Amino acid sequence: MKPQDIIAGKSSLWIFGYGSLVWKPDFKYKRSEVGYIRGYKRRFWHGDNFHRGNDESPGRVVTLIEDEDATTWGVAFEVSGSQLEDSLKYLTVRETVRGGYITKMVDFFPDGEDGSSVQALVYIATADNPLYLGPATPEEIGAQIAVCRGKTGHNLEYLLRLAEFMRSSCPQVEDHHLFAIETAALTVVSYLLAAQ
């Protein structure tokens, strides 16, 4: 969907973040809510040759994989007025042009509400994306993250800030995939530091 199609006729829009957006939205918004979406699991299966890696050593960042039994927790940001066009213009470059993500609309369930939901825009990298890396073990993913860096910073920062968000804002959620990769990456970092 093109940004102009997304905002057509809308005075406000919710944007759901589940990766770097949860800790670094970098666009102006009216309010934010921690919550979840259903039918997707978060996986470090997308490559990144700009923000957290390069062409020779692509980093690993998250995307969403369809799984009807899964939920993914993150943060939704409501943008309104001029924030609508500004945020989408910014995210088109950050997410789509540089990250290869496409946009979809999903139902977002704010935490603690009565089970009600709102429609939210989400950026997803699909398997047909040239940057898509696909499944790997937590040890393989952790080792890749431990040594990659790109124009925005180290891939390890991307991982640790997401893990920190989940522990502080979603303590009730046990994200085995995320925390296994965090453990693996920190193990590699400790070996590298010990070998110095």
Ligand SMILES: N[C@@H](CCC(=O)N[C@@H](CS)C(=O)NCC(=O)O)C(=O)O
């Ligand atoms: N679309 C996901 C993932 C977003 C994401 O991590 N995108 C990368 C692009 S490859 C990014 O913005 N990276 C910025 C950074 O690493 O600081 C989200 O909603 O948070």
